[in-house]
Amino acid sequence: MKIHRPNFLLASSAALLATNKPSFGSNKQNDGFQRPQKARRFSTTGKQVTVYTTAAKTDYRISRTDTLSFKPLGQPKETQICVFVDPSRQFQSFLGIGGALTDASAETFALLPKEKQRELLSAYFDDQQGIGYKLARTNIHSCDFSSSSYTYVTEGDKQLKSFNVEHDKRYRIPFIKQVLAATRGKLNIFGSPWSPPAFMKDNNDMLHGGRLKPEFHQSWANYYAKFIRAYQSEGIPIWGITIQNEPMATQRWESCIYSAEECEEDRQFAQPQSTTFHRIP
16 A cells, blocks of 8 residues: 555644644644744854753652763764754744543542642643643543543434533543643643544444544534533633544554545534644645
8 A cells, every 4th residue: 555655644643733832722723834944053162051860760850960061072983872953954843742631541540549649740740840741632532541432422413412521520521620730721732532433434333443434524523623612611721633543543442544635624624613623734
């Protein structure tokens, strides 16, 4: 099978765009892409490097451990580990590092003693006491990190009249709210579906791959928008979504096959419903 690389990247990344100046929790569309720019000539004269270290079996946790100065090196040997940085070439901004806020993580978190919960939140999400995650993904209804398969609608409800996120209010929504508090609201959250509901797919199964039936593109796009609004009404701003998790994988768990063209088609169906969908150039 021949894969067109730009289309593959569009399908796998789906809708996530790193913005130049992210507004945490905002779903404002920004289709801009910062192309390589020529920077002013860079000089190391008078500059120093501050070293921070995190290491197992030590007390180092992003701890300041050294200050180094630049000096001429010459041609490095093949055995030397080198990192080459070219300040004259700049691409898009680095949005952030984060983790997954799934049903599994939320249910496990709920089992921890309160003291351990605070310790975990501080270690991962506090930018003063911990590593300061600023990016997070959560699943749109069930995924392989859920205790069971579920959706937000009753089976066969194409109009989504039964849509609700009551399932998530037990564990996941309270967990995400605590995460948001730990980041002081400075967290970009995006959602990802692993599969549409079974009745929307040609294999009539949330598991084992399959594809979205053509007649359900609009209904599934509306589903994205309802998820975003439902979470926002719970006090959880959704920065964006991806169209499909692992769009080329058929799995034993929730999965769905998507081509790049189908991802773009869903994005176009969803665009009138929400400004959250960003296009990757």
